Amino acid sequence: MSLSACQPSPRKGHTVPETQDQTVDHETIRVAPKALLHDHLDGGLRPATVLELSAQIGHELPADDVDGLAEWFRASADSGSLVRYLETFDHTIAVMQTAEGLRRVARECVEDLAADGVVYAESRYAPEQHLSQGLSLDEVVEAVEEGIREGEALAAEAGRPIRVDTLVTAMRHAAKSREIAELAVRHRDAGVAGFDIAGAEAGFPPTRHLDAFEYLRRENFHFTIHAGEAFGLPSIWEAIQWCGAERLGHGVRLVDDLTIDGVPVAELDDQVPYAEWTEEQLASVQLGRLAAYVRDRRIPLEMCPSSNLQTGASPTIAAHPITLLDRLRFRVTLNTDNRLMSGTSMSREMELLVAEAGWDLRHLRRVTVNAMKSAFLPFDQRLDIIENQIKPFYDG
Numbered sequence: 001m002s003l004s005a006c007q008p009s010p011r012k013g014h015t016v017p018e019t020q021d022q023t024v025d026h027e028t029i030r031v032a033p034k035a036l037l038h039d040h041l042d043g044g045l046r047p048a049t050v051l052e053l054s055a056q057i058g059h060e061l062p063a064d065d066v067d068g069l070a071e072w073f074r075a076s077a078d079s080g081s082l083v084r085y086l087e088t089f090d091h092t093i094a095v096m097q098t099a100e101g102l103r104r105v106a107r108e109c110v111e112d113l114a115a116d117g118v119v120y121a122e123s124r125y126a127p128e129q130h131l132s133q134g135l136s137l138d139e140v141v142e143a144v145e146e147g148i149r150e151g152e153a154l155a156a157e158a159g160r161p162i163r164v165d166t167l168v169t170a171m172r173h174a175a176k177s178r179e180i181a182e183l184a185v186r187h188r189d190a191g192v193a194g195f196d197i198a199g200a201e202a203g204f205p206p207t208r209h210l211d212a213f214e215y216l217r218r219e220n221f222h223f224t225i226h227a228g229e230a231f232g233l234p235s236i237w238e239a240i241q242w243c244g245a246e247r248l249g250h251g252v253r254l255v256d257d258l259t260i261d262g263v264p265v266a267e268l269d270d271q272v273p274y275a276e277w278t279e280e281q282l283a284s285v286q287l288g289r290l291a292a293y294v295r296d297r298r299i300p301l302e303m304c305p306s307s308n309l310q311t312g313a314s315p316t317i318a319a320h321p322i323t324l325l326d327r328l329r330f331r332v333t334l335n336t337d338n339r340l341m342s343g344t345s346m347s348r349e350m351e352l353l354v355a356e357a358g359w360d361l362r363h364l365r366r367v368t369v370n371a372m373k374s375a376f377l378p379f380d381q382r383l384d385i386i387e388n389q390i391k392p393f394y395d396g
């Protein structure tokens with residue numbers, strides 16, 4: 001992909017002079033420090049690792065070489081339906097059933113993120129899906145944390161320091177969320193920074209898991225909820241107002257609560273890309289009560305553009321609500337969701353927005369700082385990363 005390839009490359013030290021045109025080239029994006037809040041551990045395996053581990057355990061795969069398998073995941077996830085998208089995880093979860101497999105996948109995840117310039121990430125997975133070979137829930141968490149610490153050490157040795165915390169997820173169709181919430185809290189001092197629910201959204205509202213969320217609040221623990229991806233405003237409303245979610249996983253359907261003269265913005269006749277909207281057009285957008293609450297309270301949106309294209313939540317990158325919500329100053333963050341299923345990375349998500357949605361370095365800085373502000377990390381540590389890693393790069 002060519003991205004303003006004629007732009008001057010950044011100064012030595014990879015900082016960007018304040019006077020420089022804010023368009024951004026491939027190399028600047030690659031080296032820019034990134035913060036990632038929404039990345040599934042079981043959605044980010046290397047195809048080569050899936051092949052190798054499958055061969056060891058006799059698991060049958062739909063392709064037998066690296067490129068073929070990578071393409072199979074991407075194409076199969078490209079179904080336009082979240083439920084079908086989720087079926088592809090059978091092949092990654094199959095090779096994450098032993099401590100060794102989990103440790104390796106976690107280690108490689110950290111190395112891959114660090115190589116992409118990510119300096120802080122929260123990696124999530126559902127321990128209840130990794131019990132088929134006899135591991136206990138605690139053993140699953142311990143294996144993942146070991147792998148992450150190994151990955152952090154290797155990345156530091158390679159000169160790419162990264163901090164990775166985990167979010168422990170409960171599957172929303174199951175009835176284990178209270179037990180999983182207690183598991184997360186048990187490991188809070190060993191790298192688990194928060195809790196989440198994931199899986200098919202329609203038919204499985206967040207309030208099914210109210211007991212878990214009430215428990216987590218009593219424990220002063222952090223949680224986010226996948227909401228407003230395959231289902232609309234009621235799911236977001238429940239996640240925030242009933243369950244007390246601190247952040248929203250996706251939240252893309254919040255756009256349904258934005259109107260101009262009573263018409264939802266996504267249904268306007270004249271569909272101009274959000275990047276091209278004038279200030280006057282932006283000022284004419286009316287926020288419904290829920291959208292206004294989300295913006296007023298600075299509730300972070302963990303947005304994942306490529307994933308949303310695959311599940312049908314958005315038609316194109318240019319028309320993705322992330323650009324409108326950012327321009328309206330919601331607290332937007334940019335994420336990968338599932339790097340394997342989307343064939344993506346943080347750099348690629350940034351490149352797509354620059355190439356197709358009019359983003360420049362100021363947008364990338366904003367979503368990066370937003371993500372760090374919204375991390376489930378102690379305040380002083382968030383500040384340290386913003387001041388010492390993110391701002392020195394983006395502000396030059």
Ligand SMILES: O=c1[nH]cnc2c1ncn2[C@H]1C[C@H](O)[C@@H](CO)O1
Nearest residue numbers: 040042089124125126169198199226
């Ligand atoms: O985007 C998603 N929405 C809902 N659930 C998801 C998404 N991506 C991954 N998951 C599910 C599948 C994984 O097995 C599980 C835990 O990471 O979370």
Ligand SMILES: [Zn+2]
Nearest residue numbers: 040226249337
């Ligand atoms: Zn997700």
